[in-house]
Amino acid sequence: LPIMYANTTTVTSLISEEGIPPARATVRLRKNSIGSGQSQPVLATNAHLDEKTSDASQPDRKSKEELDFAMTQAKFPMRPSDLFLTIFSDVIRVVENNDDPLVGLVSPTLLGSTGSVKATLLGPTRDILHYYIHQMMEAQHEVLISVGFWAKKTVNSLVLNNGFTMISQKLGRERPGTKLMVKLLWDRGFPRNTNLHFHSHVKEDKLSGLRVPTKEAPNIDFEVVNYHRPFLGTLHTKFLIIDRKILLLSSNNIQDKENMELSVHMEGAIVNSFYDTYMINWGTEFKAPLPCINTPATSDTFGIPLELFGMSPEPFHAINLDLPLPPLATDEDGRDIPVPPQKNMYTSIQPIKTLFLHSVEAQRVVPMAVVNRRPKGTPGHFDTQNPQDEAWSSAFRNAQRNIFIQTPDFNAKPARRGVIEACRRGVRVTLWLCYGYNDIKEKMPFQGGTNHSVVRKMYRQLAKFNTRCERNFIVCWHVAKGDTKPH
Helix, strand or coil: CCCHHCCCCCHHHHHHCCHHHHHHHHHHHHHHHHHCCCCCCCCCCCCCHHHHHCCHHHHHHHHHHHHHHHCCCCCCCCCCCCHHHHHHHHHHHHHHHCCCCCCCCCCCCEEEEEEEEEEEEEEEEEHHHHHHHHCCCCCCEEEECCCECCCCEEEEEEEEHHHHHHHHHHHHHHHHCCCCEEEEECCCCCCHHHHCCCCEEHHHHHHHCCCCCCCCCCCEEEEEEEEEEEECHHHHHHHHECCEEEEEEEECECCCCCCEEEEEEECCCHHHHHHHHHHHHCCCCCCCCCCCCCCCCCCCCCCCCCCEECCCCCCCCCCCCCCCCCCEEEECCCCCCCCCCCCHHHHCCCCCCCCCECCCCCCCEEEEECCCCCCCCCCCCCCCCCCHHHHHHHHHHCCCEEEEEECCCCCCHHHHHHHHHHHHCCEEEEEEECCCHHHHHCCCCCCCCCHHHHHHHHHHHHHHHCCCCCEEEEEEEEECCCCCCCC
């Protein structure tokens, strides 16, 4: 059997079928996966060169047999591009050669999947939280939330708090006696997480102080786990799963930073992969079994025209929509609970439409791959043998025409090396970076340096090759209008 399907067991299926907690399920799957499956065809890969090497690395030359083999590792609805399969092949190799089959924080058989992208949001955190609330209002059984940081004394935590209150009130009206299960996974770095397990349940008497509305939302059953790997291993995933049918993959934490954030609404079998990742990251027992543990998402049809807020998608063009505000929550006396005004001054200068409903064509089911890496407690970039880092490295090595990267920070040495090698091959690399973002922290030892210092160094390195390859390196800076640094 192919590697990924030699053992079709997943962490989720072990929890479902044997009733064991996530920690035991991960141990069981690791033990059962060792030595299973057949090896990939032998590949002649290029050595990765450092930033000062005189010869730029060349793209991997995968044979048709190798690409065909990668195609067998997932139930893709169609054959992806050769670039996709090349990257996927390199990711498979990392998983196969690693001592831990869960190095990608997902069961190997769920690494490749399929899914449909329904909508995209591009705007401040407040708008994304409003979209969360709209979607959670229709939840029937469970909501799983993973977030890096939950700032308790913030406007946006109050917005989400009020959202849960509204959801609870709706449940009380429409389904009396029914409770919605909400699991929260976050990283607050509690001292107790210095133990060997990295996970700790947050006690219920502590939740109100963190603005989790246990009293205001009696029809919601909250359970919260804190996950942190000492000392610097931060949980960085931000996503929400509703009834194991809807996945909202986002960039924002629950805080009031004046960032432009991104959220993508996906459905289909890809939800099962993120569900499995959530089980692995949860890493401890559940106080109550998950209602949807036995009902996986499916993705059997193509091009389903998915409506949103009463709007039907166009055949070939996205629709830019105003995001409706959620209804106000009310207190015990029926009075509206006021929500503080938006703190981000830059979003009020000119109203923007943050929601994009994708076309029918764009919503069709397509191949997808989940490439994660676990939190790393020690500084530095020495552990790159994981699916996420390898996907980036392979993309840098195999790009043929152009690469576009938008990120707040760009200073990791392996990524810098990949950009330099691509520019030397004639690939045009465009970076959109935030000027001055996080400069104080990035100047600290082992953090890689500030964006502007890294960019200057990269230009100097490219110029030393005397091939004018620095012309392929395009950097654009963004910051709030009228400012020279972010707030």
